[in-house]
Amino acid sequence: MTDKNDSKPGPDSVARIDANADMAQPAQPNLKWMGKSHQWGTRVKPGKHGLRLGDLNVGIYGEVPPVWTDQTRAPRGAVARRGVPPLGYAIRDKVDLWADSAADMYEEAIQRRWAPATSVPWDTIAPLPDDVERAICQVCTELSQYANADVESVTHWQAQMAYGYHEIKQFLATVSFDGARHMEVFRKRALCNGGGLGLEGPGEVNRMILESRGGWTEAVLYLFVVRGLFTQTMYRYLERYAHNDAERTIFAHCLEDKARHLTYAIDHLRYAINHQDDQNLILQQLCMIGERVLVRELKDGVLREALAIVFGNGISGAQAGLQIHGRMMADYIKRYLATLKWLGVERRTLFPEELSAYLKVS
Amino acid sequence: MSEAKLPHTESHATAGAGLDLGWMSRQGEWGTRAVAGKQGLTLADIQIGSYGEPDEKSDNQTGRPRGAVARANSYRIGGYTVMSKSEIWLDNASFLYEEALQRQWSSATDVPWHTIKPLPDDIEEAQCQLATFFTEVEFVAGDVPARWIASTTPDFFEPRQCLLAQVMDESRHMDVFRKRALANGGGLMQTSGGTAGVVGSIDLARDFTEMSSRLHISGEGAVLTMFRMGELMAYNEAEKAMYRLCAQDEARHVAFGVMHMRYMSETAPQRREEIQCYLDEAERQILAGSQNPAGTQTDSSEALAILLGGGKAKYDEGVRKLIAIRRRQVQEYIKRVRSTGFGDRFDNGRSSLVDTFDHHVAA
Numbered sequence: 001m002t003d004k005n006d007s008k009p010g011p012d013s014v015a016r017i018d019a020n021a022d023m024a025q026p027a028q029p030n031l032k033w034m035g036k037s038h039q040w041g042t043r044v045k046p047g048k049h050g051l052r053l054g055d056l057n058v059g060i061y062g063e064v065p066p067v068w069t070d071q072t073r074a075p076r077g078a079v080a081r082r083g084v085p086p087l088g089y090a091i092r093d094k095v096d097l098w099a100d101s102a103a104d105m106y107e108e109a110i111q112r113r114w115a116p117a118t119s120v121p122w123d124t125i126a127p128l129p130d131d132v133e134r135a136i137c138q139v140c141t142e143l144s145q146y147a148n149a150d151v152e153s154v155t156h157w158q159a160q161m162a163y164g165y166h167e168i169k170q171f172l173a174t175v176s177f178d179g180a181r182h183m184e185v186f187r188k189r190a191l192c193n194g195g196g197l198g199l200e201g202p203g204e205v206n207r208m209i210l211e212s213r214g215g216w217t218e219a220v221l222y223l224f225v226v227r228g229l230f231t232q233t234m235y236r237y238l239e240r241y242a243h244n245d246a247e248r249t250i251f252a253h254c255l256e257d258k259a260r261h262l263t264y265a266i267d268h269l270r271y272a273i274n275h276q277d278d279q280n281l282i283l284q285q286l287c288m289i290g291e292r293v294l295v296r297e298l299k300d301g302v303l304r305e306a307l308a309i310v311f312g313n314g315i316s317g318a319q320a321g322l323q324i325h326g327r328m329m330a331d332y333i334k335r336y337l338a339t340l341k342w343l344g345v346e347r348r349t350l351f352p353e354e355l356s357a358y359l360k361v362s
Numbered sequence: 363m364s365e366a367k368l369p370h371t372e373s374h375a376t377a378g379a380g381l382d383l384g385w386m387s388r389q390g391e392w393g394t395r396a397v398a399g400k401q402g403l404t405l406a407d408i409q410i411g412s413y414g415e416p417d418e419k420s421d422n423q424t425g426r427p428r429g430a431v432a433r434a435n436s437y438r439i440g441g442y443t444v445m446s447k448s449e450i451w452l453d454n455a456s457f458l459y460e461e462a463l464q465r466q467w468s469s470a471t472d473v474p475w476h477t478i479k480p481l482p483d484d485i486e487e488a489q490c491q492l493a494t495f496f497t498e499v500e501f502v503a504g505d506v507p508a509r510w511i512a513s514t515t516p517d518f519f520e521p522r523q524c525l526l527a528q529v530m531d532e533s534r535h536m537d538v539f540r541k542r543a544l545a546n547g548g549g550l551m552q553t554s555g556g557t558a559g560v561v562g563s564i565d566l567a568r569d570f571t572e573m574s575s576r577l578h579i580s581g582e583g584a585v586l587t588m589f590r591m592g593e594l595m596a597y598n599e600a601e602k603a604m605y606r607l608c609a610q611d612e613a614r615h616v617a618f619g620v621m622h623m624r625y626m627s628e629t630a631p632q633r634r635e636e637i638q639c640y641l642d643e644a645e646r647q648i649l650a651g652s653q654n655p656a657g658t659q660t661d662s663s664e665a666l667a668i669l670l671g672g673g674k675a676k677y678d679e680g681v682r683k684l685i686a687i688r689r690r691q692v693q694e695y696i697k698r699v700r701s702t703g704f705g706d707r708f709d710n711g712r713s714s715l716v717d718t719f720d721h722h723v724a725a
Contacts, residue, residue: 029677033661034487037549044544050470053537056544074553075497075540084555087565107470110534115463117402134386144427148516149439151526152425155508158529163501166536173504173533176511180526181463183519184405187427188396191408197390200426203437210439302385318381 036079049111053167054103066275068092068164076164089162095275097161097216099267102171105260109174114253116185124245125193132243135309138198139238140186142303146231147182149206153223154179157216171264178257185250202300208293217272217279218286224265225339226290232258233332234307237324241311269343283345295354329358390429405456405520420445420517428517444514448630450570452621455520458614462527467607469538477599478546484674485597490548491665492595496539498553499585503577503615504532506564510573524618531611538604545600552661571626571633572640578619580644583698586612587691588666594683595669620698627703638707641699645715 039060047055056062061077071086091097099105128136158172190197205227212219235258239251273279298304304325305318311328312321333355340347396408409415413429423440426432444450481489507525514522543550564581567573588595589612592605626637663684664677670687671680692715699705707713 027681029664029667031664031674033491033552033664034484036552037490040549041547042544042549043547044541046470046475050468051473051475051541051545052470053541056540058544061544061550072553072555073498073502075494075536075550078494078498078550079552081553081555084553106533106537107468110466110468110470113463113466115402115460117398117404117460117463120403122398122403131386134389137389138385141427141430145425145430148425148427151522152439152512155526155529156512159505159508159512166501166540169501169504170533170537173529176508176526177530180459180523183427183516184523188403188405188408191394191410191413192396192398192403194393194395195389196392196394197413197427197430199385199388200424200430200433200436202433202435203424203426203439206425207437207439301382305381305383305385308381315381315383 038077038079049107052103052107053170054107057103064094064098065164066094068094068162070162070164073163076166090160091157091216092162092164094165095272095279097165097168097268098271099168099171099264100271101263101267102167105264106167106171106174109171109178109257109260112256114181116181116188116250119253120185120188120249121245122188122192125189125247126244127194128243129314131309131315132313133193133195134198135306136243136247137190137195138302138306139310140190141198142201142306143231143234144183144186144190145201145203145206146227147179147186149209150223151176151179151183153209153212153219156210157219161216175261175264178261182254182257185254189247189250198306199302201303202297204293204297205290208290214282214286217269217283220265220268221283221286222290224261225269225336226287226294228258228261228265229336229339230294230332232262233328233335236331237307237311237328241313241324243313266339266343273344280344280346283340283343284347287340287345287347288350291352291355295352298354326358326361329355330361333358388431390431401460404460405523406460409456416447416517418447420447420515422515422517425516428519440515442513442515444510444518444570447518448626450510450514450518450521450622451629452521452524452618452625454621455524455618458618458621459520459523459527462524462531462611462614465610466530467534469534469541469604472607473538473541473603474599475541475545478601479598480547481597482673484668485672486546486548487551488665488668489546489597489601490543491551492662492669493539493543494551495554495662495665496585497536497543497550499556500532500535500539502564503582504529504536506567506573506577510570514570521618521622524614528615528618531615535608535611538608542601542604554660554662556660571622571637574619574622575637575640576644578615579623579641579698579702580695582612582615582619583695584691586616587694588687591687591690594687595666597669616698620702623699623702623704634704638704638712641704641707642712645713 042058042061044051044055044058069092070080071089072080072084073087074080154172154176158169158176161169209219209222209227212222232255235251235255239248239255242248242251269283273283307325307328308318308321309315310321311324312318337347391412394411394413396403396410399407416428423438423442424432424436425439426436507528511522511525516522564573564576567576586609589605589609592602592609596602596605623637626633667677667680667684668674669680670683671677696708699707
């Protein structure tokens with residue numbers, strides 16, 4: 001890929017550059033930068049999986065302080081230059097973003113990269129009954145919209161994180177790239193089989209994710225746990241009830257991506273709880289708020305009906321599809337509660353009856 | 363957006379007992395059948411009918427996919443500041459994005475790290491100083507586009523997808539140069555500080571075209587020239603691979619900037635003078651300043667001279683090669699800007715670039 005251009009520079013401008021370059025005499029170097037390093041002699045060798053980001057954390061390069069006071073783009077371990085104006089990174093406390101697994105998840109994301117254009121066997125999609133096609137297109141429309149909220153949330157926060165925690169920034173770059181793929185692949189599915197895009201979603205959970213005023217940790221809870229687990233469970237069921245290999249492949253790849261996001265999320269939330277007093281209580285409050293928003297959004301029947309038609313293979317099978325949807329919701333809620341329990345976030349009190357009801361039915 | 367109507371059938375009425383199904387009558391243009399081409403099912407392939415190019419102005423404040431049917435009661439998530447196509451559009455965004463997806467690479471496994479052998483101390487220090495610089499600056503091009511992605515309506519998702527790919531690319535660049543600095547008995551050295559928020563820097567842009575002119579056209583253009591000449595700076599296959607793979611990514615970023623500016627030149631003549639001012643600023647601040655690794659008398663330019671010459675003892679020879687690189691940076695920048703339709707600045711005396719270059723060459 002080259003930056004193509006057909007025009008030539010004006011003859012005078014380039015000729016002057018050439019002529020003056022030939023006459024130039026090199027200035028004497030000052031070389032004051034030589035010898036300036038906090039830790040010299042570092043020799044990290046590639047392992048079985050190559051030279052990975054986490055392998056670089058040796059000596060001072062692996063010292064991740066609880067607060068990153070440098071407000072420039074100085075890489076961790078580099079010799080900072082004095083007098084550089086600050087850039088104003090808002091997230092400078094390790095407890096607000098850290099996860100030990102981030103470096104590994106970053107490398108895994110790169111190894112497991114996929115391209116919707118070519119990794120999905122689009123030729124396996126054959127015409128479906130109109131009601132099923134409409135339903136899958138509706139589901140894809142809403143999933144594409146979820147992915148958009150993911151992208152906007154992650155890119156907003158990532159840009160505010162200090163450079164001392166580069167593993168997190170780099171991992172989040174993969175998360176936003178995953179979001180781009182998901183937005184794209186669901187749009188492609190909706191437009192490749194005689195269908196089209198459907199009705200947009202209600203958007204209240206999207207709004208909640210994007211309005212996480214309490215910081216990145218709050219956004220992580222809503223984005224990856226409250227909604228992320230819901231999306232992941234949906235992907236699992238959509239893969240199971242897919243109508244062709246293309247759909248199976250789409251949901252399988254998306255599931256892999258989501259698994260990484262969840263790994264980071266749980267790791268970060270655990271770190272936050274272990275390193276900040278009452279963080280588990282704060283998360284509990286946030287869960288109560290988030291669950292109520294989710295309940296309100298779930299009252300909108302569009303996605304439920306569309307899923308029921310997909311699972312039931314048509315409107316005529318929608319009643320059976322609704323039962324499968326119920327099992328899907330029960331799976332989601334069980335997993336959600338188990339995750340929170342493992343983290344030490346209690347959800348026995350004030351858990352929405354509307355969500356508990358799915359557990360009772362299952 | 364027209365909504366497709368579902369033909370009502372008796373089977374739907376009876377089988378759908380208990381279901382509303384009203385949404386089935388509220389869907390976008392129906393009957394769309396995008397076909398995969400030789401390169402698979404690309405974004406360009408799905409730009410058909412009403413799902414094709416967006417309107418000039420977007421009113422999408424709910425984050426819905428372009429072409430989806432709006433709900434009256436959908437929550438606004440907006441606050442998007444980029445709502446006009448002319449602020450961000452470029453004609454080949456789909457192509458650039460799909461290429462980015464196909465050309466992703468892993469610094470862990472696609473760089474033959476085992477080919478790095480111990481180098482003379484001055485060469486290793488120079489490599490590490492240059493790697494420190496790149497580790498520092500590459501993610502400017504990650505952070506800044508990230509902010510603009512969150513501010514842009516999803517109706518213009520094609521350029522947004524390109525920017526998302528760029529954030530991923532820059533993350534990889536930040537990572538590969540850190541790896542180089544720590545792989546061969548060296549370490550990270552001193553930062554440049556050149557990415558701090560001085561007036562006119564990339565961080566402080568208030569307009570997307572302003573940002574893109576500095577980042578893509580100027581800053582990344584200068585770095586692209588260097589990466590393309592990586593053979594001259596590399597001492598082993600690992601370093602050659604590193605610069606070659608980075609150059610591949612950087613070329614897409616520069617192409618984004620060029621195509622966007624060309625679009626602006628063709629569709630927004632009322633902003634011409636404004637954009638010329640951005641180019642004035644970019645030329646002053648970036649090409650001749652400390653954010654250019656080949657710039658005048660910076661740590662990274664001295665490190666480059668050592669690498670190009672083959673050691674401290676051959677510094678003068680290295681400087682002569684460095685001057686050739688700077689010459690090429692300027693030539694490529696001029697060609698690039700001419701291709702965008704703003705090249706008149708080099709003919710009417712507006713650009714002081716050549717004079718600036720003369721001054722710094724002689725310094």
